[in-house]
Amino acid sequence: MIRLDNISKRNGHRVIFIEASAALLKGEKIGLVGPNGAGKTTLFRLVAGQEIPDDGQVLVDRGVSIGFFNQDVGEMQGRSAVAEVMNGAGPVAETGAELAELEAALADPERMDELDSILERFGEVQARFEELGGYALDGRAREILHGLGFSQEMMDGDVGRLSGGWKMRVALARILLMKPDVMLLDEPSNHLDLESLIWLEKFLSGYDGALLMTSHDRAFMNRIIDKVIEIDGGTLTSFSGDYEFYEQQRAQNEKQQQAQFERQQAMLAKEIAFIERFKARASHAAQVQSRVKKLDKIDRVEPPKRRQAMSFTFRPAPRSGDAVATLRSVDKRYGSRVIYDGLDVLIRRQERICVLGVNGAGKSTLLKLAAGAIEPDAGSVALGGGVKLGYFAQHAMDLLDGDATIFELLESNFPQAGQASLRALAGGFGFSGDDIDKPCRVLSGGEKARLVMAVMLYDPPNFLVLDEPTNHLDIATKEMLINALQDYEGTMLFVSHDRHFLAALSNRVLEVTPGGLQRYEGGYSEYVERTGREAPGLHE
Known part of the structure; x- marks a missing residue:
């Protein structure tokens, strides 16, 4: 369906591809992998026709439709979320728009003399609209939005009022509704909660077109793809099999x-x-x-390229008392909405508790209460003796001083630390060489998340409260974080939509349900085995 034939591409002085070749065949589901900056997004843009190679060709079979989802969703406002999704559904949306115009023309008294020709055209367009499944379009759009976590109210509300993360979901829903011959999905798993992620996984597994995707979620990628194309050093190498293979x-x-x-x-x-x-x-x-x-x-054999592996080792955290945090008879509401009513939770030393629950159930609220970021309306929250808290909030990256460099930020947080020690810390979190002099405002979401973690973990707390710490992190950084946290001897309370992260680190589960807090001994893997589901609110 699509062939990349000896393509070469430069970006300024930087060589991205050198005579690289690959193919995407009908029905293939391919994961595109490679280090940050290797050229994954450039490859998507080449296949989508948004850029052209400097040399070589991108060959697309005649009549093949391509849907491209990326992180730049553009402007959205002035119509409902469901209308925005339907508007991007390709030929069926265009046919629907023409049908609406013809309906208006039939009701226009000034066009009565054209009535016969309008009726004839209306009949043709209506037949085409029906053939394309247009009358089922609204239902399908709502089904997809529901799968991606939208309530009916959000579907019918003004799309312009949605946050950036929800607008991303609308843009993704547009591509899924379009059902093109080829889907290009650049990080579709970002901004999704666990339920939506699993729904998308099932949707893509049942999709009969060709798929080329990137994702920082290895479990998600592993269950969908049957082939990997690796970008490294300007070349493309294909591997048959899933990500693990x-x-x-x-x-x-x-x-x-x-x-x-x-x-x-x-x-x-x-x-x-x-x-x-x-x-x-x-x-x-x-x-x-x-x-x-x-x-x-003699043809010289090159040594294998060594990817720089990030590694971070905790210094031993001070030991806390056995009762790390106690929440007693806690009430919390937002307006008339009750989140917790008489909540009792005891968090013990060395527990690694993952908190599960549907969107809006109160997972982040529980973490904020435990971390002291918000006060309960009634009841008490108390930290135990010797507890030193480290809290990673979803908005923590927004609080970085944009004008400070990475090194200046580390130095201001740890004025007693030596330069070599801070450079080693930065290197452990992927900031080596001149990177350390970058101002924070130019950092990507993943780089900001790494920097916030570096600050939090350098002088280690013995109670870590982590709200979606894996958002924006690539697979290599997640592995580094998992490896570091597996050796961590403190206590953890965390929320994550990354199943690999949940399974690797949890030893207890709290599930927030409408009927109260459900407790499960054992980690996420045991929870899945016991309940038969991977997330609390899976949509059927």
Whole structure:
């Protein structure tokens, strides 16, 4: 359906692709992977026809429709969310718009003389609209929006009043309703809660078109894709299988390449030693010359590219008392809406509690209460003896001083720390070399999240309250964070929509339900096994 044929692309002085080739065949579901800045978004734009390669060709079969979702959703206002979704549904939306115009023309007394031609055209357009499933369009649009977490009120409300994250969902719903031959989805899992994420996973698994997608959620990607295209160093490499298989295959390929490289280096060293030893002897001149020619003809094996792995190790946190936080008879409401009524929770030392619940159930409210970010309307919240709190809030990244550089921000938070120590901290969170002099305002969402975590974790608290810490983080950073937190000896209370993160770190589950708080001993994996569902409010 789509072929990239020896494409090359530069962005200023930076080479993004060098004679790279790949193909997307009918029905394939492909995960696009590669380090940040490798060119994933550029590749999407090339396939969508928004950019053209400097050399080579992007070949799209005749008649193939392409739907492209990216993080830049554009302006949305002046109509309902459901109308905005239907408006982007491709040919059916255009046909529907013409049908509406013809209906208006039929009711216009000034156009009575055109009545026969309008009626004839109306009949043709109406038949086409029906053929395209236009009369079911409103129902399908609402079904998709419901799956992505919208209430009926939000569907019918002005789309302009929605936050950026909800507008992203509207833009995603437009592509899903369009059902093109090829879907290009650049980070569709961002801004989704766990229920919506699982609904989207099922939708895409049942989609019969071709799919090219990126995602920072490895569990999501793993369940959908059957092939991986890796961008690295300007080349495109294809791997058959899911993300897990790709990781294993890549590691095996690197191991083989390293072994080939080492064997060749040993052989080259032996040949060079012979040449150096005998080059001055006339009796060995022919042998020396023969070996020099042989070396000139050898294809050199390159060592495997080593991706810089981020790693962070906690300094030991001070030990807290056994009762870390106690919430007694807590009431909390927003206006007339009751969130908690007589809530009792005890959080014990070394518990790693993940909080689950449908959108708006009160997960973030529970974390804010425990962290002291909001006061209860009634009841009490008390931290135990020796508790040192670290709270990562969803809005924490907005509070960074945009004019300060990364290094200045770290230095202002830890004035007693040495320069080498702060540079090591920055490096552990992926800020190496000149990156440390970047002003905070130019950082991406993921970079800001990493910086906030670096500040929070340098002088480690023994009680971590984390509200969606994995939003904006790429797969490598999530792995670094999971590895660091697995060795953390303190207590955790957290919300996340990343199932890999939940399964790797939790040892207790609190589920916020309309009937009160449900408690489950054991972590997220045990919760799934016990309840038979991966999230509390899954839409059927």
